[in-house]
Amino acid sequence: MSAEEIRKVFMILLKYLVPTLKVFGFTLLYSIPLGMIVALLKMCRVKLISWITNIYILIMRGTPLMLQIIVAYYAVPMLKQSKNLPGFLNNMLSAVNIQDESFMFNAVIVAFTLNYAAYFAEIFRGGIESIPKGQYEAAASLSMNKLQTFFHIILPQVVKRVVPASANEIITLVKDTSLANVVAYAEITMKAKQQMQNYSSLIPLFIAGLFYFVLAMILTVISAAVEKKLNYYK
Amino acid sequence: MAMLEVKNLSKSFGSTEVLKDISFTVEKGEVWAIIGPSGSGKSTLLRCINQLEKASGGEIKVCGKDMLIKNEKGKTVYAPPSVLRDIRLNIGLVFQNFNLFPHMNVLRNITEAPVRVLKKNRSEAEKTAMELLGKMGLSDKAKAYPCELSGGQQQRVSIARALALNPEMLFFDEPTSALDPELTGEILKVIKELAAEGMTMVIVTHEMGFARDVADRILFMEGGVIADEGTPEKLFGENASERTKQFLQRFKNN
Numbered sequence: 004m005s006a007e008e009i010r011k012v013f014m015i016l017l018k019y020l021v022p023t024l025k026v027f028g029f030t031l032l033y034s035i036p037l038g039m040i041v042a043l044l045k046m047c048r049v050k051l052i053s054w055i056t057n058i059y060i061l062i063m064r065g066t067p068l069m070l071q072i073i074v075a076y077y078a079v080p081m082l083k084q085s086k087n088l089p090g091f092l093n094n095m096l097s098a099v100n101i102q103d104e105s106f107m108f109n110a111v112i113v114a115f116t117l118n119y120a121a122y123f124a125e126i127f128r129g130g131i132e133s134i135p136k137g138q139y140e141a142a143a144s145l146s147m148n149k150l151q152t153f154f155h156i157i158l159p160q161v162v163k164r165v166v167p168a169s170a171n172e173i174i175t176l177v178k179d180t181s182l183a184n185v186v187a188y189a190e191i192t193m194k195a196k197q198q199m200q201n202y203s204s205l206i207p208l209f210i211a212g213l214f215y216f217v218l219a220m221i222l223t224v225i226s227a228a229v230e231k232k233l234n235y236y237k
Numbered sequence: 238m239a240m241l242e243v244k245n246l247s248k249s250f251g252s253t254e255v256l257k258d259i260s261f262t263v264e265k266g267e268v269w270a271i272i273g274p275s276g277s278g279k280s281t282l283l284r285c286i287n288q289l290e291k292a293s294g295g296e297i298k299v300c301g302k303d304m305l306i307k308n309e310k311g312k313t314v315y316a317p318p319s320v321l322r323d324i325r326l327n328i329g330l331v332f333q334n335f336n337l338f339p340h341m342n343v344l345r346n347i348t349e350a351p352v353r354v355l356k357k358n359r360s361e362a363e364k365t366a367m368e369l370l371g372k373m374g375l376s377d378k379a380k381a382y383p384c385e386l387s388g389g390q391q392q393r394v395s396i397a398r399a400l401a402l403n404p405e406m407l408f409f410d411e412p413t414s415a416l417d418p419e420l421t422g423e424i425l426k427v428i429k430e431l432a433a434e435g436m437t438m439v440i441v442t443h444e445m446g447f448a449r450d451v452a453d454r455i456l457f458m459e460g461g462v463i464a465d466e467g468t469p470e471k472l473f474g475e476n477a478s479e480r481t482k483q484f485l486q487r488f489k490n491n
Contacts, residue, residue: 135336137332137334137336138336138338140289140332140336141332141336141337141338141395143288143289143325144287144289144325144328144329144330144332144399145349145350145354145398145399145402146322146325146326146350146354146402147349147350147353147354151353151354155349155353156338159340160339160340163340235382236339236340236382236383236384237339237384
């Protein structure tokens, strides 16, 4: 490939950095709060709730994300074809317009969010359970209620403890966004593959790799800075 | 005036009875020391009164308010949550392991509960906190984090934190057990000062000399029951029970 061609491919891939970052950003935006909720549900004393949560986590972590993306994308059109669905499900399905341009994006985000929330939930649960019992007892002896204890005493300490593991997960997510190409979601990897075929060259793939590498580097630097900032206490 | 009345208190973990038929009454301004071998139920007793453990039976009255009562059917029941919360505010608790909040500086550790629980404004709470820190000899540590302090300093902060809610009574659960021997003195000094000011206190301790010096009354617990009770003169004197003498003998030998 000539230098001019490489520059052209680079510019094309740069344009498709946006959809890649959109999947990345929205997945984080939804999966972190959802993960916190799932973590709390898993620790719920009501056995049925923690049991159901456990099954959800098992499925999400036990099956490939790529498979989950395919299911999320094809589930609605497939179900729409079947005849004897309960009425409320029919109503829900008819509300989804599969011709809509954002449908593919939404399906991808649903799959990513559900999958990553399961991983974040386990990280958060580990963080919450690692806080010594004495912290709860100290808060209780000071007459703080459960919400005050959780938000002002426990959660800030959990954040510090989960940063390294979460950063790991977030860096994995940047690279996992490439899985969205399985349903033809146009992002960097899919475009790189097209350019590879265009030019019969591996170079577009290397350029794509470079994009992910730089993103991962940036995230590594950010996570190190956050860890350092939270290091004001031991 | 009775600040704390415990009647026939019992507590079981599963089938293990750790407290059996405990009764005693603490009057205003009194200092009680609870001594006894490890596993005798001393800490559990404090934790039951402080609502960190659920009692299995008996009655507890704090500052004249019923906390744990027997209802008409003879069942042991707790007061409603709002009363329990009120009662808890009457008792400050100092833990063996300090349990300071590591992510907050000293000042914040002390002001957190007054601001969030008593809804004091922050500057007022900070003023009180600084006074307490002055009393503890820690005025220069207000901005320090717990990890930057020695064990003795951390324990003094935790005493200040408990005092910041202005409790009627202060409980200590082995306040010097986690400290190096040379640091226990500073904590015992603070407790003595509080005693001199007339603070009502219940102290679980292994410091026999200290218990003898500072306590008005001593409870000797063993196997979940009160094995002996009385003034330091009685327990450390000739009229103590044989078992008490035997227990205290080991400390004299050290």
